[in-house]
Amino acid sequence: MTTAKKLHVRHDDVVVVISGTDKGKKGKVLSAYPKTGRVVVEGVRMVTKHQKPRNAGAPGGIIHKEAPIDASKVLLLCSSCSRPVRQGYKILEDGTKVRVCKRCGASFDN
Numbered sequence: 001m002t003t004a005k006k007l008h009v010r011h012d013d014v015v016v017v018i019s020g021t022d023k024g025k026k027g028k029v030l031s032a033y034p035k036t037g038r039v040v041v042e043g044v045r046m047v048t049k050h051q052k053p054r055n056a057g058a059p060g061g062i063i064h065k066e067a068p069i070d071a072s073k074v075l076l077l078c079s080s081c082s083r084p085v086r087q088g089y090k091i092l093e094d095g096t097k098v099r100v101c102k103r104c105g106a107s108f109d110n
């Protein structure tokens with residue numbers, strides 16, 4: 001086991017950016033990096049890269065790509081509240097820990 005800190009968001013979560021130039025943008029988490037505390041969110045912090053052709057599979061040219069942002073800058077979007085919310089945790093009867101909306105109590109997991 002590594003000492004990676006656990007992120008409050010994970011792959012496939014829908015989040016809203018709450019600070020920075022992309023504030024207010026909504027997107028799906030494409031990847032999460034618990035080790036660095038960063039996430040890549042679909043359509044957020046797009047950067048342009050000028051890539052040289054390497055091989056047949058990577059033709060190069062100008063590519064647009066999402067750059068990782070700090071996970072503390074995003075909040076989960078609650079589908080019941082339709083707004084970004086803080087999350088809490090709830091232990092189910094079978095011992096499973098799920099993430100819930102602090103506002104309405106809706107579960108983000110399963």
Ligand SMILES: [Zn+2]
Nearest residue numbers: 078081101104
């Ligand atoms: Zn909610």
